[in-house]
Amino acid sequence: MDPISQVEGRAIPFGAKNVDTDIIIPAKWLKTISREGLGEGAFETIRADEGNVFDDPAYKGAPILIAGDNFGCGSSREHAAWAILDLGIRAVIAPSYSDIFSGNAVKNGILPVVLPQEVIDRLMEVAKDGHEITVDLENQTVTTPFQDRFTFEIDPFRKHCLLGGLDEVSLTLESSDAITTFEDRRSSAHAWIATGTNI
Template sequence: MDRLTQVEGRAYPFGMKNVDTDIVIPAHWLKTISRTGLGQGAFEVLRKEPGNVFDDPQYAGAPILIAGDNFGCGSSREHAAWAIADLGIKVVIAPSFSDIFSGNAFKNGILTVVLPQDAIDRLMQVAQGIDGHPDDIHIDLEQQTVTTRFQDRFTFEIDAFRKHCLLGGLDEIGLTLGDADGIGVYEARVAQERPWVVPAVA
């Protein structure tokens, strides 16, 4: 998992409330177990509509998504997080998230930022372009801030463990490998104290 410290760039001014995981990635995309290529199916139904924000060239490759309340509700499919990540989105900002989606996003290196609706409204304005052109948004995970060039500054809360993992680029495997020395000491002790539980080497 890549480290996530700061993210800056355009943001999709999405804003829709109660977006469930079927909207994020329709069920017919769930036949794969690969994390790559799902970006093509991300928000597929919405992208069939002319002028949708996800196919607007102004936001091509945007690393940030601004959404409405209860983002990621519905089924627990991890493919939703995979699809968002494959689309290039590293941060989703919303007033609230489904707990399951938030957990899946974290495990896939996506930062979910919870901000009040008035902050979301302001960031939507910035993303759409106050002066007619979309403006960048800056997220600093270390400082736990979301800022703009217009002197907007919003702070957000995040679980300390999740922050540690995202800053360090640590998934479950990375966390386990961080304890490799201790695991090795334990295994050596077990081999001495209870050799009958150690598999025989062929």
Template sequence: MEKFEKLTGIAAPLPMVNVDTDMIIPKQFLKTIKRSGLGVNLFDEMRYDRQGNEIPDFVLNQPAYRDAEILVAGDNFGCGSSREHAPWAIKDFGIRCVIAPSFADIFFNNCFKNGILPIALPQEQVDLLMKDAEKGANARMTVDLENQEITTSDGQKIPFDVDPFRKHCLMNGLDDIGLTLEKNAAIDTFESRLNQTRPWM
């Protein structure tokens, strides 16, 4: 998993509440078990019309936000069914951080497991960041995980909280497999001892 330390990038404003996982990645795209290739269908029903043409008004179709790496969203982001394809699609599009007043629990947890930093902030701070994101591609935010602060395009700093264990995992690029491999030496020692004491196993 890619490490997350400090991210400076374009922030896309999505001032919608209750964005559920079916809006993030509709059910017809859940047939794959690959994590790649889903970004093109992120927010599919909002990004494209029935003929597959881009809807120009949707934020990620606008030239200023096509390369967005941060998403500033509304309350209860990621609600609905517990599909892991939702963070897969967000990450595959290129978004590494989602900021919102609140998140659905399962989506929130899945973000960390897939290298995405979800940040929950009070509504007034999200509103401030939303306005900053609305400035377009020239207004870049910085998300500093080590120091746990967001810096707006005009230099205002907003601190955020993150669980220390999840912070460790993101900063070191550790998913569940990576965490297990950190214990590789202890696992090898245990298996060696087990082979000596219980060779029949």
């Protein structure tokens, strides 16, 4: 996955609370195992309404989504993270997330930023007025052109993964030398394991 250091640009002022994964990507889209093309079905029920924020040309290509409390609740479908990423969103800012969605987001290269509701309200104003927002993972800050500066916490391991663009496979490959050394040592000490010979 692509590493994240800083995400800057327009933010989609969504703000809805308790948005579950079925709203993010309806079940009928779960027949695929491909990560591509799911952006078309993202927030489908909301986008069915004329004038919705997701189809507003003003936010086309926006890399940041501002959401409400308990974002990504419901089922554990990883397709929800895939759909958001396919929309071009690299950071979501909300007061809270479901644990499973938050984990899926990080594993797919999306930064879930947690900030209090009063900050969300301020960022919604900035986004609706058409101004850009900057999410800086390295310094753990969210800033606006109006000198707003909000700090956020993130698990150090998750930060390491996002900065390095490391998914679970990449993390395993980081230890490839140690794995090879272990396997060589085991093969020498227990040759019967490698050959399948019974003792």
